[in-house]
Amino acid sequence: MTVIERSPSSVPGREGASSATPLISARDLSKIYRVGEQDLVALDKVSLDIAAGDFVAIMGPSGSGKSTMMNLIGALDVPTSGNLVIDGRDIGSLSADELADLRNRSIGFVFQQFNLLPRTSALKQVMLPLLYAHPRPENMEEMARRRLEQVGLASRMDHTPRQLSGGQQQRVAIARAIVNNPKILLADEPTGALDTKTSEEIMQVFTALNREGITVVLVTHEPEIALWAGRRITFRDGRIIDDVRQTPITAAAPPPAGGQPQ
Amino acid sequence: MNMWDSVLIAVNALRVNLLRSVLTTLGIVIGVASVIILVAVGTGASSEVDRQIKALGTNMLVVFPGSSRVLGRSQGAGTDIPLSEGDVTAIRDKVPGVVAVSGQITETAPIVRGNTNWTTTISGVHAEYGFIRDWPVESGRELEANDVRSGAKVAIIGKTVAQEIFAGENPVGAAVRIKNVPFEVVGVLTSKGQSAMGRDQDDIVLIPISTARARISGKSQIQNDRVGQIYVKIDTDSDLAVAQEDIENLLRQRRKTTRGAENTFSVRNLSETMKARTEVLTTMSYLLAATSVISLIVGGIGIMNIMLVSVTERTREIGLRMAVGGRRRDILLQFLVEAVSLCLLGGLIGVAIGVSASTIIAFVADWPVLVSPAVLGGAMAAAAATGICFGLFPARRAAHLNPIDALRSE
Numbered sequence: 001m002t003v004i005e006r007s008p009s010s011v012p013g014r015e016g017a018s019s020a021t022p023l024i025s026a027r028d029l030s031k032i033y034r035v036g037e038q039d040l041v042a043l044d045k046v047s048l049d050i051a052a053g054d055f056v057a058i059m060g061p062s063g064s065g066k067s068t069m070m071n072l073i074g075a076l077d078v079p080t081s082g083n084l085v086i087d088g089r090d091i092g093s094l095s096a097d098e099l100a101d102l103r104n105r106s107i108g109f110v111f112q113q114f115n116l117l118p119r120t121s122a123l124k125q126v127m128l129p130l131l132y133a134h135p136r137p138e139n140m141e142e143m144a145r146r147r148l149e150q151v152g153l154a155s156r157m158d159h160t161p162r163q164l165s166g167g168q169q170q171r172v173a174i175a176r177a178i179v180n181n182p183k184i185l186l187a188d189e190p191t192g193a194l195d196t197k198t199s200e201e202i203m204q205v206f207t208a209l210n211r212e213g214i215t216v217v218l219v220t221h222e223p224e225i226a227l228w229a230g231r232r233i234t235f236r237d238g239r240i241i242d243d244v245r246q247t248p249i250t251a252a253a254p255p256p257a258g259g260q261p262q
Numbered sequence: 263m264n265m266w267d268s269v270l271i272a273v274n275a276l277r278v279n280l281l282r283s284v285l286t287t288l289g290i291v292i293g294v295a296s297v298i299i300l301v302a303v304g305t306g307a308s309s310e311v312d313r314q315i316k317a318l319g320t321n322m323l324v325v326f327p328g329s330s331r332v333l334g335r336s337q338g339a340g341t342d343i344p345l346s347e348g349d350v351t352a353i354r355d356k357v358p359g360v361v362a363v364s365g366q367i368t369e370t371a372p373i374v375r376g377n378t379n380w381t382t383t384i385s386g387v388h389a390e391y392g393f394i395r396d397w398p399v400e401s402g403r404e405l406e407a408n409d410v411r412s413g414a415k416v417a418i419i420g421k422t423v424a425q426e427i428f429a430g431e432n433p434v435g436a437a438v439r440i441k442n443v444p445f446e447v448v449g450v451l452t453s454k455g456q457s458a459m460g461r462d463q464d465d466i467v468l469i470p471i472s473t474a475r476a477r478i479s480g481k482s483q484i485q486n487d488r489v490g491q492i493y494v495k496i497d498t499d500s501d502l503a504v505a506q507e508d509i510e511n512l513l514r515q516r517r518k519t520t521r522g523a524e525n526t527f528s529v530r531n532l533s534e535t536m537k538a539r540t541e542v543l544t545t546m547s548y549l550l551a552a553t554s555v556i557s558l559i560v561g562g563i564g565i566m567n568i569m570l571v572s573v574t575e576r577t578r579e580i581g582l583r584m585a586v587g588g589r590r591r592d593i594l595l596q597f598l599v600e601a602v603s604l605c606l607l608g609g610l611i612g613v614a615i616g617v618s619a620s621t622i623i624a625f626v627a628d629w630p631v632l633v634s635p636a637v638l639g640g641a642m643a644a645a646a647a648t649g650i651c652f653g654l655f656p657a658r659r660a661a662h663l664n665p666i667d668a669l670r671s672e
Contacts, residue, residue, distance in 0.1 A: 076585065076665045097589045104587020115582045115669065119278065131267055132587035176586070 021088075022049035023183055023215050024073055029082035031068050042068040044238035045082065050217065052183065055210045055248065057226035058219045060235035067188070069235065070219045074107055074186050075099045087183055104132050108177030108214075112189035114169045116161040122148060123157040126175045133180060147175040151205055167198035174205055178214065185209060187218045191225055203228045207250045265599070268592075272600035275572070276607065286568040287608025289561020290645050293554045294612025295619065297641045298633060300550035302620030306629035307543045314457065322394060323506055325349070325492040325513070328526040343517060343526055347487035350388070352516060357508045359500030364388035365471050365489035369479045373423060373467055374439045380426040383466050384440055386474025392418075392451075394495040402434040402449030405470060413472040418449040421464035443477045445469065502531055558644060561608065562652035569601050569656035580660050581668025594661035601653020602646050609645030613638055 031043040043065045050056055060066040071077040072084055075091050078099075084091050087106040091099065103109075108129075116125050126144035130137055137143060148157055151171040161169050170190060177185055187206065191199035207228060210216045218229055226232050227249045234242035276283045327344050347365065354363040364387050372381040385391075389407045392398060399418060409416050417438065424433050433447045454463040469478070475486065496505045506529050513527055573580070580593055617633050624630065 071666050074585070076669075097591075100584065100587050100589045103585060109585045111669070115578060115585075117579060117582070119274075128583070129586040132583070132589070132592060180587075 023052040023054075023087060024048070024050040024217075025083075025085045026072075027083045029069075029072065029084055030080050031065075031072065031077070032080045041238050043072070043079070046238070046240055048233070048240065048243075050215065052215050053210070053213055054231055055207070055216045055229045056218065056231045056233060057229035058217065058233050058235065059221060059223070059226050061221065063237075064235040065238040066219055066235045068238075070186065070188055070217070073184070073217060074109060075102045100132070101134060104129055104134075104180060106183050108174075108180070108182040108185045110170070110173050110177050110185065110187040110190045112192040114161070114166075114173045114193070116169055116172060118162075119160055121158045121160055122153060122164070122172045122175075125161075125172050126179050128176060129180045144175070144179055147179045148172070150178075151175045165198075166194050167201060170194065170198075170202055171205065174202070174209075178209060183215055185214050185216045187216065189220055190218070191220070191222070199225065204250065207248070265595070268596045268599040269603065271596055272603045275576075275600055276603060282568065283604055283607065284611075286564050287561065287604055287611065289557050289564050290605050290608030290648060291561075291612040291615065293557035293561050293648070294609045294641045294645050295616035296550055296554040296557060297644060298613060298616025298637060299620050299623065300547060300554060301637045302616075302633050303550070303623060303629075304543065304547040305632040306620075306624055306627070309632070310629055311543070313455075321496045321498055321502060322532065323494045323496060323502065323509065324530050324532060325353075325494065325509060326528045326530065327490075328524075328528060345489040345492055345527065347489060349513060349516065350489060350492055352512055353492065353494055353509055356512055357494075357505060359497045359505050359508075360494055361497050362390035362394050362495040364391040364394055364493045365491070366391065366493060367471060367474055367479060367488065367490040369474065371441050371478065373417075373419070373427060375427045375436065378427045380423055382420075382423050384474065384478055385466055385468050386471040386478065387468055388471055390495070391468065391493060394493045397454060398452055399449035400452040401432070402447070404449060405468060410470040410472050413476055414470055415443060415445045415473055415477070416448045416469065417445040418451055418468040419447055420451045420466040420468075421453040422462055423465060423467055424450050440467070440469070441478055506531060558648050561605075562648040565601055565604055565649060566652040566656060568604070569597060569653055570659070572600070573597065573656050573660040577663065577668045577671040580663055581665050581671070584663070584665035585669060590661040593663075594657045597657035597660045598650065598653045601657065602649035605645040605649030605653075606642065609642045612645070613641060616641070 026046055026048040028045045028047060029043055030041070030045055033040045033042055046065070046069065048069075058066045058069060068077070072079055072091070073086065075086060075094075076099075078092050078094075082092075086102065089098075089102055091102070094102065109115075117128070123141065123144050126147055127140050130140040130143060145154075145157065148154060151174050153168060153171050153175065156164060156168060156172075159168075161172070164172065170193075174185075174190075185206070190206075191202055194202060203225065206216050206218070216229070218225070220226055227246070229246070230248050231245050232242070233240055325345060345365070350363050350365045354360060367386045369384045369386075370381060371384050372379045373384070387405065389405045389410050392404050398404070400421075402418070405416070405418060408414070417440070419433060419438075427433075427438070428436070433450055436447045438445050438447055451464065451466070451468070457463050471489070475488070494505070494509065496502055509529050510525060513529075514525065517526055519526060583593060583596075617638075620633055624632075
């Protein structure tokens, strides 16, 4: 299994995570949407730190603010008030282009519906974020191949989404999310469209990636999926109502991703 | 994301909806095709008009005798005081800028060789006539001043006459008879083709004006030095209009026309008349130009429409591209390139249709085919410009989508 290369300052072992500057740091974060004449408070002065290397599950019913939090952590949106620092950048102060670059460099996205491009090979899908990188890496295809091998799709590189199973499609999406060596892997209900067995395989991939040092933030409403994380944060009515550390159910299990049978 | 990636994405997107893409470009196809036909027809026609003006002779004025009026009714050209040899000499000597002058008297008569004959226009002219009309001989020699002075029985025949009575034989040196008078053919004129009025200009025989007067038509005429028309060649540096006025003043003086009275002759600038004819063609060109502009606008709106549909259909894709780091500019460029590619596709089809149509028109109208690479390039550039103009709005709409909404859209 390949170890993701990082600059020394930001290489936190799992032990050192708590003492270093948090990778994600929210202070009094609010997001208010205007719906007609009314203000809808989606996030109400939330403060939260996520250390580098952590595996966090964000839970809560719909309308709890977890999706809004996810959008902010993903630099897809900016807060109405409060500060959110991601990987050293205060996203409230960034332009649209700077937000795009931050997403490209520091954040990988995995979605419930996979969001793969139709009629496009797995290899091309995974290369997509590299096309938008500044500067663009020289060995894009090589990088993409390595990531597809890492998620166990070495023999499916030329397949289009239609030729892949749901689990395989989600693996392509994960390979795409990590191809640019991001620090944060942000997964929004990644197993929502998958059966239990496939969900478990996908969670094993996340766990393996987390062990390599990538910070995983997982948004889910399924408690059994949240069990894979080391920290569980619960939202309700725009606030954090619960924030606990837990022993992930795979703590003792061997790293599975690289060992997938082809 | 660089240009090449955008082009690849665009081509891919167009290929997926190939039929839709081709149908969408219909307006552009018509626009580009009409631009090409317009230029081909316009330049082909104007080069035809140029050729006809050249055939008339450049920088040339023609003096016609006036028409007399009987009880207010015009009796037709030549019924008033005829022009005379004296007028020819006066114009040659007194009007500044005149390079050459030739009188002309015409008669329709058969030209006979052995047992073949051909009725044609017999034109008595001065030696300068060929030079004035820019009408050299193809073989043999020109008429010379000496021929005119001595009233020589020599003839220069037009191409049509040569074909009719010599049928491939060399006419130079051959003997012919016109009105029972023997002539020697000394030259054959180059072909001038049809006149603007559709008359065969090569159906002519030129003989010295003096010979014509004495042997062909002279005896029946009241005035012995009568001249039918006078052809005047003006120096290329001189103004035709000024020369025209000078000739008019001179002739009024010679005819003692009282001040304020109408001219008893007319001086015409035939190439001006020809140029007026080109204005009809110019009007036609404007109409075609308007057609192509309207087609391009309508086509552009079609492109805009389909691009808006495309943006809506691919909202999630746009959201994804934004999520993985696509900047607004990248998205804008992608859709702009797609619109331009669509228009260029239409442009290519339009070029194919336009070139074929102009080739057919040129063939039917017997004009030179004038489809230059510059025109094709210009037409394609117009198509691309249409793509940019009408693709900008949908592309901007795509680029300014909110990534969250785009990702969530169904």
